[in-house]
Amino acid sequence: MTHPQPTIAIPAGVPSPPRPGSRADRMRMPLAKDALKRLAEENGVCVRPLALRRTDTVTGVTEVVEVPCGATLAVKCKPCAERNRRLRIQQIREGWHLADEPAIRPDQPGEDVLALVRVRAHMEFEREALNYQPMHPDDRVALIADLDQGIVELDEALAETNLRGHLTPKERDERPRRKRSTKRRQDSPDLPRLPVDPRTVGRAYAGKAGRTHRPSMLVTLTLGSHGPVHSHLRRGAYIAPCECGERHGKHDDVLGTPVDPASYDYRRAALDAIHFARVLDRWWQNVRRAAGWNVQYAGAVELQRRLAPHAHFAIRGTLPRRLLKQIAAATYHQVWWPAFDRLVYSVDKPPVWDVDQQAYVDPKTKQPLPTWAEALDELEEPDSRPAYVARLGRIDARGIEQGTKDAERSIRYVTKYVTKDLTDQAKPRSDAQKAHFDRLHAELSVLPCSPTCANWLLYGVQPDGVRAGLTPGRCTGKVHQRSTLGFTGRRVLVSRQWSGKTLADHRADNRAWIRAILAGGMADTEEHDQDPHQAGTEPDGPQRYRFELARPEDPDVLPLEHRILRAVSARIRWRADLNAARQRTAVAVSATATPLALAA
16 A cells, blocks of 8 residues: 655645746756856956967067956956955054155256257247247248157157157147136135145153143045935934934945935036045145145045045144144135026927038027137126036045054045946945936936036037037037046046055065065966066066967957856965965974064
8 A cells, every 4th residue: 555645735835846847947957157256256366357469679589468447346347346446455554543644745857858858949949939030831831840859859759768748739729718716705704724735644642651642634525415304313322313314224225315305406416426526636735735734635425425525634643633624614606607597498399400500500590609718708797697607515534543443444535436437336236226316317317417418409509510410409519428427537546746656566576575575476377466567577678578469260369258268277276385385484484483483
């Protein structure tokens, strides 16, 4: 007698496991490409390396080498973005609490360079003198053309020397420049203006037992309010009520959205985001003028929950908080563009291009719109006002001591989102947040982003460098993209004399440390850590090797999957050798150290 098999009751709502061998069971199996990508990311190997063909111009030997893609966003290449973030952390750490000036004084030019510059000065004098000599205009034009050709050849000779920079602008622009008044606005407080001392190191303070303190600061700059928004207000263990009267949790779906969307100033929010980078530049100019010394900074721009950009900066040295708040209140950026406060045309019925007049005309009257130069001429009137004035909002500043846990936390706080796109930091989840995002992006899509923006046609002005084919409302500038949401400046901002090093210098320092640990053994095999901009600078000379992109169909270029597998294996072996070398170094140091040194 056979007994029936017992049936297993599956709780309601729990899906039953797929039948082995079925299509659903096969679809649940992990993908091979995902396994390869995850293994590469866990070992810090670039997932899309570039294959370069390196040719030795001396021996003629050609080989294929690989370099990382160098992406700074994790969505493109997570290992390269994380490597770039670690370099930024190293750069901020090394330059934050410096005790000595990192500035490097340039060498004096040699006599050969001065001789070329002297000839260049004579040619410039002769070119200007031709404008005042009596002669036929055609002869003057011919002589000036000959002198310009000689100037170009002389500039090429100067470019081959070790002279850094250019004596004159690359292109000679003889158009009259438009001048604006530098007088401060009456509605902005005055700032102290001191002679800027070239020092970049902050003050040191004497503490107890002869200890010297050299504190620095962490500063956060935000824009002003565009209207009340739902916020999570936490004060210790107490959660304060929002302006709407309710207490919101940390992950509430309405956080960052306006309390009253109808009264929220989306236009000003969009314009502040567009010009936030210019306001930051003006802020640092005012800081140095008011402080009286060359203040250095390193920071990054992020996006708040309300979708407004703000910036975190590490400042070397300290400044009074009262002075920083005064500078923030007095910082502004005036946008001297034609008025764009009222839409003259709609996106559905914009001005049309007239081939005969080579201009955009009114679709009804067929009259050409004012050109960009004509619109700017109207701003020359004494009573003219800027089209918009962007200002800063709140500023938060606190002191940071060197070598503390707070300093390390602050560095990682500044670089927390540098591997993500700007809008990934505040990605909308709920319907209210998506509606707020779409409303702000809709405002950005019809505002002008630059003098050449096609949206100027909506305000009855032809953009600078007008041409056929412009479509207002669909400008391709980064301001109008959903991934930037108005901000198009540099995400990471580091002053020139912060650490005296670039990211390439920090990479070179890291390689030198690895070679010192490995004693030159395995360091040269780590080819995918090479910087493509530094490749070719071998001791034999920077011009010995010639590089070009290798084509995937070349017979000596392996498929991408094979190259990634080989790179993962090389990285695992290299890292094991490095760890073994570090352990041997630590054992050797401990064996030679005295008990007193070990105790210290």
